[in-house]
Amino acid sequence: MSKNFETQAIRTQTERSQFSEHSTPLYLTSSFVFDDAEDMRASFAEEKEKNLYSRFSNPNTTEFVNKVVAMEGAEAGYAFATGMAAVFSTFGALLNAGDHIVSCRSVFGSTHSLFTKYLPKWNIETSYFKISEPEKIESLIKSNTKVLYAETPTNPAVDILDLEILGAIAKKHNLLLVIDNCFATPYLQNPIKFGADLVIHSATKLIDGQGRVLGGITVGKADLIREIYLFSRNTGPAMSPFNAWVLSKSLETLAIRVEKHCENALKVAQFLEKESKVNLVKYPFLKSHPQYETAKKQMRLGGNIVAFEIKGGIEAGRKFLNNIKMCSLSANLGDTRTIVTHPASTTHSKLSIEDRLEVGITDGLVRCSIGLENVEDVINDLNQALNN
DSSP: OOOOOOHHHHHHHOOOOOOOOOOOOOHHHHHHHHHHHHHHHHHHSSOOOOOTTTOOOOHHHHHHHHHHHHHHHSSEEEEEESHHHHHHHHHHHHTEEEEEEEEESOOOOOHHHHHIIIGGGOOOOOEEEETTOOGGHHHHOOOEEEEEEEEESSSTTTOOOOHHHHHHHHHHOOOOEEEEOOHHHHHHHHGGGOOSSSEEEEEETTTOOSSOOOOOOOOHHHHHHHHHHHHHHHHHOOOHHHHHHHHHHHHHHHHOOOOOOOHHHHHHHHHHHHOOOEEEEEESSSSTTTTTTHHHOOOOOSSSEEEEEETTHHHHHHHHHHHHHHSSOSSOOSSSSOOEEOOTTTTTSSOOOOHHHHHOOOTTEEEEESSSHHHHHHHHHHHHHHHH
């Protein structure tokens, strides 16, 4: 098999059946049959590789996992019903009561809730470092620290963490480095090259790319994935075969889609930088981005998320959303359709002002997931929404 990304995405396929199909079929079955008692015994004893039950594995989920494993340069993986199922199951499988996590403060809201509301029930604590203060990471490491965790680019402020620095710290202190690579996708960034042990994706976003299905995946070192698999086959967060089939098909066009997303996003960011009603624009491949050099070092392109701050705070943000005509108002991202979100009045409205500012969410911040429409139509809609 070729090592080239696009070829792996298209030619990694389940073995053809007796019908010689060109495109992988759907395997909508909850369970599988065995030849005889010995075949069943040996299969359950894991003396042979065989599908037993779709909560454990299924030809469709296996194909999807194998593609992402190849794309990320990983050893193994497991697919989940959602991105958050991947996050929770990864921690649930690998952490014990009394363990400690060091994480960047800029994480997805549900991940923050997991760290602050649920993991403490099992005596698992988390210490946060600011995106702007990576030099303080080592001071947070304790004797019981087990995991160093981060998202990059971050949600929603698209800040960039230096994966090379995180990899060096994790190696020095013998920590598991776990990276949420959702915003970048395997096409733009491969954290394993920089020392990550595990990489997590919400496949719901750019991997699907059309806002159709939910999914998550964790890939990385085989011994760690083995523990995650055993935890997951007993607790039940498996991806459905149908969603796996959809997502595997989506991966075939990931490279070409993401290239266009990034091209459009850069043009939108450049337009917004010149707009008088915008205070600042954050996009990893704009030279004005505070971590531009880091982004260029570890990412192929800048991604599809543009964050910008409208002058006038929360009310200006609400007015902007009300003026949008073509783009969608939604909480999703990574869709073919451009999506606009105002975090301070919606997704992060329950946080205190101090907590929002700590992760870069100012009152006027807008997160824009740039889609695949003609970019001039996207720019025209944003322009009229800002100036009406």
